[in-house]
Amino acid sequence: MSLPFFVYGTLRPGEHNHGLFLRGRTQTEEPGRLAGAVLYDGPGYPYAVEEAGGGPVYGELVTARPEAYDELLTALDRLEEYIPGDPRNLYERVVREVTREADGAAVRAWVYVAAPAVAVRLRARGKLIEQWPS
Known part of the structure; x- marks a missing residue:
């Protein structure tokens, strides 16, 4: 299933992993938002944690x-x-609807969200990251 990817952390333009992983491999990159999730400052990286009514997470x-x-x-x-x-995963790759900012269209995309055990820890004692649209 060849879906686009929704990136919200170190893979965003200007962040250190963008050039390492995405440069030269992408056809388009456009602003979007993921409803039903919030962003936590996790150990080492930001984590999108699914939460009904939460968000959006911008990316x-x-x-x-x-x-x-x-x-x-x-x-x-x-x-x-x-x-x-793998139960040791920090992230799970899931298919979610992401809203394209340019036209409001819903697009199915791969999103790396916090794995269940990580999400429980972050909800209990993690630090939320406030986000604003780019």
């Missing part, structure tokens, strides 16, 4: 160049230390 909707898609998906999974089904 970019990134569409990979078709020839770079598989390589980018693998690289992002590695960056987020995501292994399907």
